[in-house]
Amino acid sequence: MGGRQFAHLGTMELERGGVLPDVRIAYETWGRLNEAGDNVILVEHALTGDSHVVGEAGAGHASPGWWNSLVAAGGPVDPDAWFVIASNVLGGCQGSTGPSSPAPDGRPWGSRFPYVTVRDQVAAERLLLDRLGIARVAAVVGGSMGGMRAIEWAVTHPDDVDRCIVLASTPSATADQIAWCQPQLLAIRQDPAFAGGDYYASDRRPDAGLGLARRIAHITYRTETELDERFGREAQLGEDPLRAGDRGRFAVESYLDHHAGKLARRFDANSYVVLTEAMNSHDVGRDRGGVQRALGRVRADCTVVSVDTDRLYPPRLSDELHAALPVSRREHIVSDFGHDGFLIEEDQVGRIIRAALERRRS
Ligand SMILES: CC(=O)SCCNC(=O)CCNC(=O)[C@H](O)C(C)(C)COP(=O)(O)OP(=O)(O)OC[C@H]1O[C@@H](n2cnc3c(N)ncnc32)[C@H](O)[C@@H]1OP(=O)(O)O
Ligand SMILES: N[C@@H](CCO)C(=O)O
Known part of the structure; x- marks a missing residue:
């Protein structure tokens, strides 16, 4: 089935x-x-x-x-x-x-x-x-x-x-959970493409805000030790921040970028806001x-x-x-x-x- x-x-x-x-x-x-x-x-x-x-x-x-x-x-x-x-x-x-x-x-x-x-x-x-x-x-x-x-x-x-x-x-x-949600909500709402939530008729989507919200949330979903053991101070391949200037990324940054992009492709920013507020109501x-x-x-x-x-x-x-x-x-x-x-x-x-x-x- x-x-x-x-x-x-x-x-x-x-x-x-x-x-x-x-x-x-x-x-x-x-x-x-x-x-x-x-x-x-x-x-x-x-x-x-x-x-x-x-x-x-x-x-x-x-x-x-x-x-x-x-x-x-x-x-x-x-x-x-x-x-x-x-x-x-x-x-x-x-x-x-x-x-x-x-x-x-x-x-x-x-x-x-x-x-x-x-x-x-x-x-x-x-x-x-x-x-x-x-x-x-x-x-x-x-x-x-x-x-x-x-x-x-x-x-x-x-x-x-x-x-x-x-x-x-x-x-x-809890206060801590609500606190972690607040910058996520602000990240979405402060994205100019969010347009107060009325962006569906526009060709712009608040992907930047939603992606930022996911990055913040994703860090809280994992642990300090996991991130350190997995990524340490490794640079993303070919993007060493100590050599590549502005365009450099640590591997952990690339990982967060990946999760941000993946969520923005499959999720609606308004739903993220509505569901986050629902969790805060709990x-x-x-x-x-x-x-x-x-x-x-x-x-x-x-x-x-x-x-x-x-x-x-x-x-x-x-x-x-x-x-x-x-x-x-x-x-x-x-x-x-x-x-x-x-x-x-x-x-x-x-x-x-x-x-x-x-x-x-x-
Ligand atoms: C179409 C769909 O996605 S349906 C999904 C439905 N919704 C859900 O599943 C929600 C719940 N799921 C989740 O929140 C998450 O997906 C989780 C918890 C299951 C992810 O857990 P994990 O299996 O540990 O994945 P992890 O955090 O290691 O991420 C793996 C991804 O990071 C990528 N990645 C790892 N290191 C890096 C790096 N340095 N730079 C960029 N990307 C990286 C991997 O390539 C992998 O990509 P993929 O997921 O596109 O294959
Ligand atoms: N990674 C999970 C955790 C939320 O609790 C999700 O995105 O649904």
Whole structure:
């Protein structure tokens, strides 16, 4: 299976006010819904991910998935047993309604796209599952921004989530995380080509701002030791900054340039802004009497996973989440790669998810 499908979910009223008419959500599925309807696994992507969890030959996708080994026959999530659903988040740019989608007047939303919270994104996913005739999920799993949606699912729909697996995430966005986002948002907004968010009719795109945002973010996704061991003070081939003057680059600079360009080619700057602000909005305790009380109502069997070297979502945040959840298991990924370890360490992630799925609710 796999292959992108679309659901039209009608009008959504948003948490902070504002209305989105004719919300469309792009999604992919693997496996089959069983008769009891109790084998659904909802996979939640991170900031620049999408519904394409797994790449499949012949499914019309040139790109691999972002958790490619997760869903596979005999793998951690076997599509013979489970019905896996992954959607592109509300506000995104991979098929779901976002700032580049047409507004009712036919022009792209651009600067008019409303503020969207993680709760709005989960509300859209709930509508999607309703549309697919699915009342409950056997597991919701996600990392980073996907982990925010996973934990929101467990808090918002405590009776409908059997298991919740949260990787490299947090019960609420911290001051440090919001702080790292601020220069990223400014980099995009201060790019003259951004034009306040209304650049779609122009032949210029805010690639410079988006690229700068990605560079800042990417450094926080990795570790000081990894970068040093991998690149050290090496010059990019033929571009020694100590010899080539203005045009010289260290290898690590070239690496960041590469990631900046790659993201700018596949991602919309307005979506980056909208999703970053959604992450900043994340606080499971908002209007629920605080984080402890909100998490106290979770009924799912939870697995809380951190990456030992994650400097952006440090393990202490997973400790807090774990401590406040009524039923929770704490797992650790050991990685040289920092935050991105939840994407890169597929073997460890796979083992943890397999074990969580095999565990029966007590
Ligand atoms: C079409 C698509 O891209 S679909 C993607 C869907 N979305 C996602 O996957 C989001 C989540 N993914 C990510 O954030 C990242 O891609 C990650 C975390 C998976 C990347 O992790 P890693 O595998 O460790 O990649 P790493 O950071 O080492 O980067 C490798 C790239 O850097 C390039 N690179 C390495 N050194 C240098 C250098 N000195 N100069 C320039 N480029 C360099 C490599 O050639 C490689 O390029 P490629 O990705 O185009 O093949
Ligand atoms: N590298 C990941 C990390 C975000 O948490 C992404 O781009 O989605």
